[in-house]
Amino acid sequence: MRGYLIYRKEEAVRNQAFIRLFCEEGKLCGISFEYVPYEEYCVRELPDFVLNRTRDAAVSRWYEKRNVLVFHSSLLTEIGNHKMKTLQYLQKTLPACVQKEKWAPVSFWLSKEKVLEWLAAAKRKEYEVFLEAHAFWETDGSCILKSVDGHGGSEVAELFIPYGKTGDKTQEAWERLYQTIFLFRGKECILQEKIASDSRDVRIYILGGQIYRAMARQGKKDFRSNFSLGGSAVCYDLSEQEKRYVQEFLQAFQGEMLGLIGLDFIIDRTGTLIFNELEEMVGTRMLYQNTDCNIVRDYVKWILCYYSRLF
Structure with a gap:
């Protein structure tokens, strides 16, 4: 079983350790992962499946036309890498019970x-x-x-x-x-609008369409709480009510298979979760540095099971 990890070259350099993790974990599951540069994907032999890490929906669309399983779909890749399209999509698909309250910034x-x-x-x-x-x-x-x-x-x-x-x-x-x-x-x-949040938010990792882990982030220098900008991160235990709330967002994607994504919610000063962004090509460094989770191993195992069910 062979899978391609498609990256732009500059992104591949920054993500060498991540790519290596997939190769190592893939061997344990009988999957051969291969890095393919963005410029070369359309001239390579077709694999069994693809992890499109380019943020370009055209790559996913190319494989979809050739009936190759790709994560993520062209639709999810498009809306997940355009903040306004994400909000417009959710405005159409979230249930009224969510939209009657404040769920995202104006x-x-x-x-x-x-x-x-x-x-x-x-x-x-x-x-x-x-x-x-x-x-x-x-x-x-x-x-x-x-x-x-x-x-x-x-x-x-x-x-x-x-x-x-x-x-x-x-x-x-x-x-x-x-x-x-x-x-x-x-x-x-x-x-x-700027949501009063004291620079706090929570990233919820989604694996195989299910909640995997939540991490609370705290900004240090300004209103941004991103871990990559020097913010701190700790494990965040979602309440049952918060889990039900997040589940409404997962269901709003209407059958789109969410392989590995992040849902970011601002935590306002009342403790309410306000949707901020969908990270289609989510990073995992925060998990590896602050938890004992091996999300790449779990993702590879999930891909194997999912592929086996389909084929």
């Missing part, structure tokens, strides 16, 4: 052109152009800007209202706004 999509328009407006100090941000600024004084395809806490920034402490529009505040937006030029973005 969010707006910003096109690349809109981001450039904002950049020019910040330079000209034209407050009225920032229409989508007005309600956030007037309520909390700031909001969150993210690229739709960033990961690991990269390409996430806080946009502060361009007013000084006295309410005056200050040169310094406008320059800070301009410099922040400048980082997102050429990027499709999502604008969100």
Whole structure:
């Protein structure tokens, strides 16, 4: 039995240890894993299954057309690597009992052109152009800007209202706004309200469509709690109520096979879980450094069982 691990070359370099783990654990289960560079996947002999770690839905679609089992599907890969598409999908599929309460931050999509328009407006100090941000600024004084395809806490920034402490529009505040937006030029973005959370969130690892482990993360330097940015992590025991709540999100994916993903929830100041993001190509370093879990071993075993049931 042969499986491909498809990565972009620069990602493969960063994930050498992860790839090696798959090869080692695969041998124990009679599976031969092979790393395949993104540039070469369509010229290789077809394998039995594929782990698409490129974040490119076209790769999954290519294998689906050839009836090769691929994790994850083109649909899941597409929505799981576009933050706005994730929210739009869940808005259509989550049950009313979840949506009647606050389940995600209020969010707006910003096109690349809109981001450039904002950049020019910040330079000209034209407050009225920032229409989508007005309600956030007037309520909390700031909001969150993210690229739709960033990961690991990269390409996430806080946009502060361009007013000084006295309410005056200050040169310094406008320059800070301009410099922040400048980082997102050429990027499709999502604008969100800032959830009061004391920089805490929980990542819930999903393996084979089931809750595997939850890890609470605490940010150190700013509002971001990502482990890769220096945040701390500890095991988090989900309550039965929280498990039922997360299960609603799993069911919302309507038959999509969730091989190994992460669901990130902000923990607000009341302790309520607010959905933040789906990590389709989830990292596992946090688990290996803070628990005795061997999620690669468990994932490989699950793949073997799942493949055996299908074929």
